[in-house]
Amino acid sequence: MRICILGGDGYLGWPTSMHFAARGHDVLTIDNMGKRLWEARAGVAPLMPIKPFPDRVADWNASYQGKPIRHAVIDIATDYAGLRDVLTDFQPDAIVHYAEQPSAPYSMAGRAEAVDTQQNNVIGTLNLMFVIRDHCPGVHLIKLGTMGEYGTPNIDIEEGWLDVTHNGRQDRVLFPKRPGSLYHLTKVHDSANLEFACRVWGFRVTDLNQGVVYGIETDEIAADPANRATSFHYDSVFGTVLNRFVVQAAIGQPLTVYGKGGQTRGYLNIRDTLRCVELAAMNPADEGEFRVFNQFTEQFSVQQLADRVAAVGRSMGLYVTTQHIPNPRAEMEEHYYNAKHSALPALGLKPNLLTDAMLRDMIAKVTDNRDLVLDSHIMPSIRWDQRPARPKIVRGAA
Numbered sequence: 001m002r003i004c005i006l007g008g009d010g011y012l013g014w015p016t017s018m019h020f021a022a023r024g025h026d027v028l029t030i031d032n033m034g035k036r037l038w039e040a041r042a043g044v045a046p047l048m049p050i051k052p053f054p055d056r057v058a059d060w061n062a063s064y065q066g067k068p069i070r071h072a073v074i075d076i077a078t079d080y081a082g083l084r085d086v087l088t089d090f091q092p093d094a095i096v097h098y099a100e101q102p103s104a105p106y107s108m109a110g111r112a113e114a115v116d117t118q119q120n121n122v123i124g125t126l127n128l129m130f131v132i133r134d135h136c137p138g139v140h141l142i143k144l145g146t147m148g149e150y151g152t153p154n155i156d157i158e159e160g161w162l163d164v165t166h167n168g169r170q171d172r173v174l175f176p177k178r179p180g181s182l183y184h185l186t187k188v189h190d191s192a193n194l195e196f197a198c199r200v201w202g203f204r205v206t207d208l209n210q211g212v213v214y215g216i217e218t219d220e221i222a223a224d225p226a227n228r229a230t231s232f233h234y235d236s237v238f239g240t241v242l243n244r245f246v247v248q249a250a251i252g253q254p255l256t257v258y259g260k261g262g263q264t265r266g267y268l269n270i271r272d273t274l275r276c277v278e279l280a281a282m283n284p285a286d287e288g289e290f291r292v293f294n295q296f297t298e299q300f301s302v303q304q305l306a307d308r309v310a311a312v313g314r315s316m317g318l319y320v321t322t323q324h325i326p327n328p329r330a331e332m333e334e335h336y337y338n339a340k341h342s343a344l345p346a347l348g349l350k351p352n353l354l355t356d357a358m359l360r361d362m363i364a365k366v367t368d369n370r371d372l373v374l375d376s377h378i379m380p381s382i383r384w385d386q387r388p389a390r391p392k393i394v395r396g397a398a
């Protein structure tokens with residue numbers, strides 16, 4: 001298979017690029033290294049230092065006997081011609097689209113960050129749509145969405161579509177979305193644009209509504225962690241919750257639970273992300289089909305995760321405590337949550353569920369690198385309800 005990975009320098013994109021290359025596929029990986037700029041602006045960094053994108057590709061190609069990974073540095077939101085030319089030349093069978101600004105807190109930091117996120121994500125996907133329509137017709141697009149698109153409705157969450165009976169008539173509609181941040185909204189906009197492209201232009205799209213990913217290791221990374229590590233974030237801007245708890249346990253900081261901790265979401269191991277994307281690629285959507293898979297393997301509340309990490313940390317002799325802090329987000333802290341996720345197991349997914357052994361291994365790996373942890377960026381600094389300070393207007397003043 002000829003497969004293009006957009007966002008190939010990222011936490012998921014780099015392991016995905018190696019995963020497909022190691023299985024004999026022809027891989028073209030594209031990134032603008034924009035995440036590194038966002039990290040620098042936020043003053044955060046991944047746990048393990050990672051080499052520049054071209055260098056990590058060169059390292060892989062030097063050490064791996066199979067087909068080399070090709071790479072290109074292109075901003076898909078601002079360089080339509082660059083994206084068009086490289087994809088027209090490569091003619092992929094499948095495109096995996098990870099190349100978006102992925103942080104909800106970043107998108108809620110202020111006007112500039114919200115505009116940056118929406119322009120980058122929505123226009124990047126639109127550019128890709130026109131490249132596909134005009135230059136790569138028939139390609140299967142595998143687009144990373146998020147379970148956060150749905151929010152926390154008081155009904156079961158279906159896989160993308162909902163059968164509705166209204167005033168005695170029936171139809172199948174996109175599942176109603178009620179996302180919790182301006183970042184999550186970009187994924188909703190993308191989904192709507194891509195469903196349109198399937199309906200009107202006959203695209204083949206798999207929208208992967210992914211849960212929260214955790215983990216540090218894949219087969220390819222385990223073989224050479226020093227050169228192949230992925231960009232593991234634990235900070236309050238780009239880090240995900242389980243990764244943060246593991247780091248807090250390793251460095252002796254209390255595990256910070258936002259609010260009551262009843263917020264329940266779907267989670268999956270990074271190894272399962274790679275497998276799900278592979279299963280989607282090997283079983284493409286039909287022409288004109290907008291296919292949605294809910295990509296997660298287990299549901300946990302934040303409190304349940306904190307309790308699991310604390311118990312494993314203590315069994316390793318670490319002093320681990322839990323602290324409830326004011327929730328910076330606007331979200332329900334106790335709610336119903338039952339999301340369907342049977343499509344990927346039906347294609348053959350055998351989940352790597354969260355075990356104590358896995359947590360122990362993650363905590364041990366982070367402990368080995370604890371000197372690299374920047375602990376000043378773990379506490380949240382961006383609040384959903386923040387308003388800019390307004391100058392006081394005194395009416396009638398001269």
Ligand SMILES: NC(=O)c1ccc[n+]([C@@H]2O[C@H](COP(=O)([O-])OP(=O)(O)OC[C@H]3O[C@@H](n4cnc5c(N)ncnc54)[C@H](O)[C@@H]3O)[C@@H](O)[C@H]2O)c1
Binds near residue numbers: 011103146147210
């Ligand atoms: N990590 C998770 O838990 C998670 C959960 C649900 C969905 N997702 C989605 O999966 C995708 C990958 O997530 P991740 O954690 O690997 O994020 P990441 O930030 O580590 O990777 C995204 C990559 O895309 C690149 N990129 C962004 N905009 C680009 C542009 N305009 N042109 C070219 N490259 C661009 C970035 O430089 C970065 O390397 C994202 O779309 C994210 O929203 C992630």
